[in-house]
Amino acid sequence: MKNHLTLRELSEDDKPREKITRHGASLLSNAELIAVIIGSGQRNMTAVELGQRLLNFYDSNLERLHKVSVDELCQNEELKGIGEAKACKIIAALELGSRVKHQKKTMVQIKCPMDAAAYLSQEMFGYEREHFVILLLNTKNMVFKTELISVGTVNASLVHPREVFNPAVRQRATSIILAHNHPSGDTTPSSNDIELTERLVQAGKLLGIEVLDHVVVSDCAEDYFSFKEHDYF
Template sequence: MSDNSLFKSILADTIHESANSYLIKELTDQFQSPQQLWHATEQELMKVKGIGKAKSRQIIAAVQLAKLILVPRAEQAVIRSPRDIFELMRFEIGMENKEFFYILLLDTKNKVISKELISIGSLNATIVHPREVFNAAIRQSAASILCVHNHPSGDPTPSQEDIQLTNRLAEAGKIVGIELLDHLVISGSDYVSLKEKGLI
């Protein structure tokens, strides 16, 4: 079964329709992939002819359940590589249509103490102040931190602003004695580690 057929089949089961029905065709014309459905609001779904409040809520509930299953619990995870950060955060922010900037606070054994949302931005930018980042880290007695944010554009290449922010955070970390270990930029199923690129 192709990905498209599977998508139609799951959607049909969710709202108790046939996969070949007019309603499923209308829905998949409007939302052509699971990624597009990921961000759909109740109001957007109800614009599709034949989708009322009950069916739109069924779809949103199924998407929320998928998010719960796919987004791993950060606390107690041990970070050994940039890939670990990516696997921890990819479903949380990889498909978002705004920039989300998180920090992961680590103990001395690189175990995640907590995950903190620092900023939500626009389509192509988010504003982050070192003060906010390190206040959270100091409050929770973190030994080190990791930064991670997404690029909704689909290109995880760090911008000049990303590099400058990373350098500012690394310098601030030296002053307060909390090392910035890495900064990951995630986009869809891809990522770039500024540490691996030699930018930290």
């Protein structure tokens, strides 16, 4: 007995690949785009329906879906029909889209802590673990690159000045902004955050690379903590 309904078995009007050919990809729903990527569904479920089930599980949040691993997709009992091959295709497509988005970005000028928070909350949206990054800035305070330093609990033992300032020295940044996210949504800095900030500010002075701020962000741009605004510098 046949276990999969393929896109070929759908009516002509319902075939996502034919829709792309006739009308372009922009007119397809997210579920239809996923169907094109995975190619087939499972017993009693078309590829489009399987794509919609996947979206429903993640509340149609593509940013959230982009953060999941292959194992998470494959091992999810509610997403039967998505094996390793399909999971890899989905994650690869989302990553490619993310890279296109970042490639199109123009450099952002940081004039105040709120500018940094708005930029960072978008960059780090949906992360379920703490990520420590630095923004590399030129002489006009334009961000020309975001460097990931570590993933996990932020403390002085895990984030070493060498790892923080190597990218800045190598890429000739005039100054940097330290940043990390609090997945809980509470951006109040911990004692580790404060200790680490003091250590990195001093290291920056020795190297001649100014640390302009350390910003703690959440998914909401308005909820942030700036060490500069609170006179820690």
